[in-house]
Amino acid sequence: MQTPDEIIHQPVRLKIMAALNTLETGQWLEFVALRSIVQATDGNLGAHLATLETAGYVLLKKDFAARKPRTRACLSRAGREAFNRYVIALQAILMPQNVDAEAWESKRDSHE
Amino acid sequence: MQPTAEEAAQALRDIARVKHRAAGFQDYRAESGQLILWGLAYVAGFALTACFRDHILPIWIIVILAAMTMGIRLARRSGAGSAVAWRYIGVIGTIILFSLALNLVFWPLTPEQGAMLAPMLLAALYILRGIQLRPRYTLIGLMLGTLCMFGYLFLLPVFWAWMALACGGTLILSGLWLRGR
Numbered sequence: 001m002q003t004p005d006e007i008i009h010q011p012v013r014l015k016i017m018a019a020l021n022t023l024e025t026g027q028w029l030e031f032v033a034l035r036s037i038v039q040a041t042d043g044n045l046g047a048h049l050a051t052l053e054t055a056g057y058v059l060l061k062k063d064f065a066a067r068k069p070r071t072r073a074c075l076s077r078a079g080r081e082a083f084n085r086y087v088i089a090l091q092a093i094l095m096p097q098n099v100d101a102e103a104w105e106s107k108r109d110s111h112e
Numbered sequence: 113m114q115p116t117a118e119e120a121a122q123a124l125r126d127i128a129r130v131k132h133r134a135a136g137f138q139d140y141r142a143e144s145g146q147l148i149l150w151g152l153a154y155v156a157g158f159a160l161t162a163c164f165r166d167h168i169l170p171i172w173i174i175v176i177l178a179a180m181t182m183g184i185r186l187a188r189r190s191g192a193g194s195a196v197a198w199r200y201i202g203v204i205g206t207i208i209l210f211s212l213a214l215n216l217v218f219w220p221l222t223p224e225q226g227a228m229l230a231p232m233l234l235a236a237l238y239i240l241r242g243i244q245l246r247p248r249y250t251l252i253g254l255m256l257g258t259l260c261m262f263g264y265l266f267l268l269p270v271f272w273a274w275m276a277l278a279c280g281g282t283l284i285l286s287g288l289w290l291r292g293r
Contacts, residue, residue, distance in 0.1 A: 003114055004123075014123060018130040022138070033141070037134050087127065093120040 004089040005082055007055045012040050012048045017083045020058065020075045028061060028072035049073060057082055136246055142190045144290035146183055147252075151283030153179035154231075155276045161227070162272035168223055180204055207233055224264065224271050231260045231279045252286040 008017050015038040023029055029037075035045050052058035057079030061072045075083065115123070157175040161168055180200065187196045211229040215221055235257030242250025259278035267274045 004120075009115065009123070011126065014126060015130045018127040019134045022131055022134040033137060037130060037137055087124070090115075090120040090124050093115060093117055094124070 004093075005086045007051065007057070008082060008086045010048070012038060012044060013052055015040075016045070016048060016052060016073075017057065017075070017079065017086075020073060021080065021083050023074055026074075028074045031071040031073065034073060052079070055079075139246065140248065140290040142187070143249075144287040145186050145190060147283045147287030147290065149183055149186060149287075150179055151280045151285075151287060153280070154283060155280030158227075158272050158276035158280060161223075162276070165223070165272075176204070176208070224268065227271075227275060228260060228264055231275070232257060235260065248290060252282070255286070256282045 008014055016034065019034060019037045020029060031045070031049075035042065038045060040048070049058060049060060053060050056076060059074050059076050061074075063070055063072075153175050157172055160171045160175070164171065183204075184197045184200050187200060188194070207230055210233055211226070214229050215226060218225075235253045238249045238253030238256065240253075242248065242253060256279065259282055260275065263271055263274035263278050
């Protein structure tokens, strides 16, 4: 069974990826909007976005809008694929045979 | 390390929650621009009607065509596809046809009665949309309907000026409210 991507699995990064995955290709989401959706602080969001950018999952664009600095983000193609793989991996964990195996293993561990 | 089934389920729930929140955010954002635009159009339309009562029809044709053109451009800029123009024309066309049909059924209508049709339909549509999708739309619809009705029942002498504020003003303020979400 495929192991879910460790980079995406962190809760804040997971929310970032999920939010950006709702955008259509070529659409960008402003930092302020992303912060409101993810419900994270500026520093926390910035740090996790940097991690995702380094991993090649997120693209960041910095420019000016009405003379104010603006940061926008979107998923790269690799990011979109990684997110889809991540969701598939999670769903696979929840497949009945895998849940049964996990329950059996935990029962066995408790007996040992 | 492989997540447990509980962690996997929690992660999928988080994804669904964020997806719902992001969809709501984008929906409110896109709607806010349209509300402000049509609010301005109503302010202009009712203010001009108050000044030139003999030219109601040409005033509203110009106002609706201008607002439609800008609305389509705004919708395209907010990321909607090229098919949005036809959907937009369809929505506005339906509201106009509904108003025309009621005019025919209840003819003759006073200009004030005729002016109530589109705002009341709009109010009803927002209430229904709010009940089905997002609660803020219900509040917008209720506010719009109540204020317009109040003006028609109690403020007929200043009806056009009141409608500019009640209908146009409510839509503009609602747009700003959704934007500041």
